[in-house]
Amino acid sequence: MLVVVGAIILGLGAWFAYQRQQRAERVAHLKGKIAQRKNEQAELLEWARAEAEKIPAQRRKEIGAMDFKQLLGKFNVITRDSRLMLVFTLSAALQSGDVTSLEAVTTYIGLSLAAHEKTNCVTMYIKESVKHARALDGRRKSGESLPPLFGLPVSIKESIGVTGTDKTWGYAGSIHFPSTRDAPTVEMLKQLGAVPFVKTNVPLSLLSYTCGNEIYGWTENPHKKGRTPGGSTGGEAALIAAGGSLLGIGSDVGGSIRMPAHYAGIAGVKPSSMRLSLLRIDDGYHGPKRGGGYPLIEANEGPMAASMETCAEILKQFWDSSLVSDVDPYKPPVGWNAAQFEEGRKYRIGYYTTDGWFDPTPGCVRVVEEARHILQMQGHTLVPFSLPDVPEMIRVYVATLTVDGGVSLMGSIEEDLPPAIFLSALRPLRVPILVQRSMAYVASALGYWRVAKFMRSMTKSSVELRRDYASIQLYRARVVEEMRKANIDMLLCPAQVMPAPPHEAPLHLSAGCSYTAIYNLLDFGAGVCRVGTWNAQDEAKLECYPTSDPWYTMAKKFSKDSVGLPLGVQVAAPPFKEEAVMRVLIDLERNVQHNPKSSFRQR
Numbered sequence: 352m353l354v355v356v357g358a359i360i361l362g363l364g365a366w367f368a369y370q371r372q373q374r375a376e377r378v379a380h381l382k383g384k385i386a387q388r389k390n391e392q393a394e395l396l397e398w399a400r401a402e403a404e405k406i407p408a409q410r411r412k413e414i415g416a417m418d419f420k421q422l423l424g425k426f427n428v429i430t431r432d433s434r435l436m437l438v439f440t441l442s443a444a445l446q447s448g449d450v451t452s453l454e455a456v457t458t459y460i461g462l463s464l465a466a467h468e469k470t471n472c473v474t475m476y477i478k479e480s481v482k483h484a485r486a487l488d489g490r491r492k493s494g495e496s497l498p499p500l501f502g503l504p505v506s507i508k509e510s511i512g513v514t515g516t517d518k519t520w521g522y523a524g525s526i527h528f529p530s531t532r533d534a535p536t537v538e539m540l541k542q543l544g545a546v547p548f549v550k551t552n553v554p555l556s557l558l559s560y561t562c563g564n565e566i567y568g569w570t571e572n573p574h575k576k577g578r579t580p581g582g583s584t585g586g587e588a589a590l591i592a593a594g595g596s597l598l599g600i601g602s603d604v605g606g607s608i609r610m611p612a613h614y615a616g617i618a619g620v621k622p623s624s625m626r627l628s629l630l631r632i633d634d635g636y637h638g639p640k641r642g643g644g645y646p647l648i649e650a651n652e653g654p655m656a657a658s659m660e661t662c663a664e665i666l667k668q669f670w671d672s673s674l675v676s677d678v679d680p681y682k683p684p685v686g687w688n689a690a691q692f693e694e695g696r697k698y699r700i701g702y703y704t705t706d707g708w709f710d711p712t713p714g715c716v717r718v719v720e721e722a723r724h725i726l727q728m729q730g731h732t733l734v735p736f737s738l739p740d741v742p743e744m745i746r747v748y749v750a751t752l753t754v755d756g757g758v759s760l761m762g763s764i765e766e767d768l769p770p771a772i773f774l775s776a777l778r779p780l781r782v783p784i785l786v787q788r789s790m791a792y793v794a795s796a797l798g799y800w801r802v803a804k805f806m807r808s809m810t811k812s813s814v815e816l817r818r819d820y821a822s823i824q825l826y827r828a829r830v831v832e833e834m835r836k837a838n839i840d841m842l843l844c845p846a847q848v849m850p851a852p853p854h855e856a857p858l859h860l861s862a863g864c865s866y867t868a869i870y871n872l873l874d875f876g877a878g879v880c881r882v883g884t885w886n887a888q889d890e891a892k893l894e895c896y897p898t899s900d901p902w903y904t905m906a907k908k909f910s911k912d913s914v915g916l917p918l919g920v921q922v923a924a925p926p927f928k929e930e931a932v933m934r935v936l937i938d939l940e941r942n943v944q945h946n947p948k949s950s951f952r953q954r
């Protein structure tokens with residue numbers, strides 16, 4: 352007997368020692384990869400500096416001072432008086448040849464480098480961009496007709512496939528598995544003549560609205576050091592807000608385009624999943640292991656820029672042609688809806704300032720009220736609207752996003768090198784689901800009903816998963832029916848619960864993404880633009896913000912000392928109404944006192 356027990360103990364000891372050694376070897380391997388990547392990144396930054404210097408500083412300054420319209424041009428300008436409507440085309444710098452593609456790309460390589468020095472937003476430069484720009488300039492010389500986005504430098508979120516570049520999602524284990532194909536959005540941009548030139552930082556796993564990982568570190572908000580630019584498309588938001596890019600492409604499964612837009616004071620749109628393609632999410636190292644697998648929680652890519660007008664111009668170019676359904680036959684061939692986007696078109700808009708799940712902090716409520724007023728002055732009709740049953744749908748969102756009780760997410764993170772805060776934020780996922788649910792009773796008894804809801808969110812069986820999917824389908828039907836009954840075209844609401852918080856805050860407050868995540872669950876098109884700035888009154892009113900549970904207490908703490916930080920609002924509408932959403936957001940951004948186009952574009 353003693354021998355058997357001794358053998359078991361020895362066996363277990365050997366097994367644990369073996370596991371420990373395996374882990375130590377893996378950690379050493381991953382650290383080696385990170386060190387290698389840091390060297391490669393340093394070389395790329397040097398390359399970028401050298402490339403930028405090939406163009407005289409004065410010339411770069413002139414080109415950098417041009418806004419999107421001046422640089423890209425070819426806009427249909429519609430002028431109206433009572434009877435006359437003129438449509439004419441402006442030909443601006445890149446189209447006319449006043450600025451070459453190479454000059455534009457090189458200028459933005461220089462500007463992005465300056466933005467990176469301030470915010471740590473760049474993960475890598477795409478050296479190919481310089482050759483690509485030269486080739487485009489060659490096409491002009493040979494007299495070929497020029498595509499609509501001819502020569503436009505574009506920045507791309509790290510996790511989106513660009514041939515020859517890594518998309519690590521912050522996992523060290525994914526370093527050196529470069530994409531062998533462009534993501535559909537990148538393919539479309541290239542076909543339209545744009546030049547992807549840089550990739551930008553993300554949070555590990557993309558499932559957070561902060562921006563940092565062990566490979567590239569934390570990205571700063573250009574408006575305040577120590578604050579996050581949001582996530583997961585945080586590198587793009589920081590880069591654009593700091594003037595290092597005119598147009599970026601992000602992705603959004605819970606607000607990853609819209610929350611960074613709010614935190615960094617820029618604009619961003621997540622169209623409905625039916626209007627842009629996510630094919631080839633499996634390219635590179637990810638695939639079934641890490642990407643996708645959550646039907647009905649619709650991720651999508653979308654544009655980010657200093658203004659909503661730029662986002663609209665890009666989506667118009669995507670949808671004007673059959674590009675989307677050409678690259679992805681699963682997408683319906685629905686074109687740009689000019690009637691919905693028509694200037695002067697008036698809409699009936701439902702609005703709310705709380706979703707009944709997470710009351711926003713004072714400034715985030717104030718800007719919705721201000722937006723309501725501005726839109727009313729523009730002739731839109733604003734009516735109060737209450738989005739039904741959000742708390743339960745947030746539970747369903749978490750259940751169906753993590754799908755398998757968090758097993759894949761936790762597994763991917765644990766086998767890699769996560770920053771310590773990611774591990775501690777995710778540790779609850781390691782608690783057996785039945786224990787999580789028992790603990791929910793304790794949270795309920797303490798009056799923490801929201802925390803209890805989260806503790807009941809992880810799925811333990813396919814029976815539960817099917818039920819949650821069914822409730823998403825029923826919820827979609829219910830919301831569109833309620834909107835139809837109230838004759839409402841779209842909804843106006845907060846973009847987030849806080850102004851840009853400290854880097855680690857989002858990892859403690861995943862629940863704070865409810866205002867954006869609900870529109871992934873509904874698969875609505877939704878966008879955010881800047882409406883204002885957190886002010887001293889907001890700071891004073893924060894004193895009265897609730898502290899009735901740990902999340903409110905944290906949101907209050909993380910929102911302090913935010914005077915001067917940007918604040919955005921969100922507009923959302925059912926699928927195929929993205930053009931209407933952008934029309935309303937443009938009406939808004941054109942009429943706010945703070946002009947987003949001038950925000951932080953110091954050059």
Ligand SMILES: CCCCCC/C=C\CCCCCCCC(=O)NCCO
Nearest residue numbers: 557558559560602603604605606607861
């Ligand atoms: C790393 C912590 C994850 C814990 C899991 C909690 C579940 C839900 C919180 C979701 C937070 C979503 C933030 C935005 C994610 C996003 O849109 N990513 C883009 C992917 O393309």
